[in-house]
Amino acid sequence: MAKRIISKQQHIILLLLYIFRFLNRVHIQKFLLNKGDRGINRLLKKLVNQGYVERDFKPIFGTLTKPAVYFLTASGREYIRNSYQYHFPKYLKRIARDKNSSKAFRIRCQIIADWYLLLFPPVNLRILKQQAKDNKTTQQKEQKNNTKKGRKKKKISEQKQTGIAIIDTIVRELTVDTENTEEKIPLNTAQFFTPAYFPNLSLLPGVKPDAVIRKRTIKGIKLWFLFVLDAYIPRFILKYQFQRIINTLSDETWEEDIYTINILTISPNHQIIVYAKRLLPSLLERYYGNTIQFYFATRNQLYKAQSGQSSEIPWVTISSTDL
Numbered sequence: 001m002a003k004r005i006i007s008k009q010q011h012i013i014l015l016l017l018y019i020f021r022f023l024n025r026v027h028i029q030k031f032l033l034n035k036g037d038r039g040i041n042r043l044l045k046k047l048v049n050q051g052y053v054e055r056d057f058k059p060i061f062g063t064l065t066k067p068a069v070y071f072l073t074a075s076g077r078e079y080i081r082n083s084y085q086y087h088f089p090k091y092l093k094r095i096a097r098d099k100n101s102s103k104a105f106r107i108r109c110q111i112i113a114d115w116y117l118l119l120f121p122p123v124n125l126r127i128l129k130q131q132a133k134d135n136k137t138t139q140q141k142e143q144k145n146n147t148k149k150g151r152k153k154k155k156i157s158e159q160k161q162t163g164i165a166i167i168d169t170i171v172r173e174l175t176v177d178t179e180n181t182e183e184k185i186p187l188n189t190a191q192f193f194t195p196a197y198f199p200n201l202s203l204l205p206g207v208k209p210d211a212v213i214r215k216r217t218i219k220g221i222k223l224w225f226l227f228v229l230d231a232y233i234p235r236f237i238l239k240y241q242f243q244r245i246i247n248t249l250s251d252e253t254w255e256e257d258i259y260t261i262n263i264l265t266i267s268p269n270h271q272i273i274v275y276a277k278r279l280l281p282s283l284l285e286r287y288y289g290n291t292i293q294f295y296f297a298t299r300n301q302l303y304k305a306q307s308g309q310s311s312e313i314p315w316v317t318i319s320s321t322d323l
Contacts, residue, residue: 006050009032014052018072018077018170020109020110020113022069022098022105024067024070025044025067025068027114027117028040047076051076052073053070053072054070054071054072056070056071069110071099072095074096077092077096083174084171084175086174088196094195104230104231111302112226114303114306119190163189163190163191163192169197170196187218189215190214191215193211198212199212202253202255203252203261206247206248207248211226213226219259220257220258222260226265227265228265228266231268233268233272238279239283245263246283246286250286259290260292261293267297267299280294280318284320294318295317296315296316296317296318301313
């Protein structure tokens with residue numbers, strides 16, 4: 001067993017695996033903004049040899065081999081637990097069974113990571129410190145002379161930061177006791193959550209999303225519940241999931257600062273979207289409450305937007321106000 005010395009980049013990799021559970025080498029390379037394969041492979045190989053990460057790689061003869069998939073071992077989970085003051089015992093217990101997870105679930109976790117990389121390109125991981133220094137310098141200059149020029153610089157720098165880096169969010173959750181305190185995020189700033197650190201919302205247990213986006217606007221909090229459907233999901237299960245979501249949003253009291261909720265769903269094919277377009281209007285007829293909107297797109301459309309083949313995802317929209 002190699003000597004267990006964790007570098008800063010290796011530490012970030014372990015946090016990313018804690019957040020998303022299953023990532024391939026390409027994901028990790030994008031998160032770390034590393035242009036070369038060798039450096040990432042070297043970091044991952046060390047983590048595997050140290051016993052923190054397990055590598056899942058099944059080469060298929062005669063086909064284009066997919067990159068290896070990585071997830072935390074018992075030692076990796078213990079490292080996360082011992083590195084921070086606060087952790088989530090139930091979540092750590094849940095991911096302890098990741099070695100036996102199905103292929104469909106592993107793919108779902110990777111699609112969620114692809115979704116995040118599309119919504120919030122992880123430039124913050126590299127330039128976060130420089131941004132913090134620049135903001136601090138701007139604030140110091142403004143305090144000294146209190147000029148209009150200084151205020152303008154501060155306003156511009158705030159507009160550039162439209163998303164909070166996912167690593168910063170998880171580190172804060174693991175190091176600060178936020179159970180009895182209300183977090184205030186900056187205006188027009190979005191946060192991305194996975195079940196590793198879901199926000200405290202009464203709607204979540206009933207809705208059961210794969211991920212959540214929360215954004216503070218002038219009107220209040222805007223929420224997106226993200227779902228990734230498995231390739232062979234039966235239609236009766238899909239109907240049950242939609243019914244559960246609508247019932248929860250009808251029966252549960254929304255937090256006062258939430259003014260709109262959107263349901264974003266990534267489907268394996270167009271057939272499921274066609275079925276949802278027929279099913280949802282009848283389910284929404286009995287819905288009474290604030291406006292909710294369902295958005296549907298396929299995995300292929302997500303990947304085209306991520307690769308730059310299309311400018312954006314062409315969502316199919318179904319709204320409770322359309323009935």
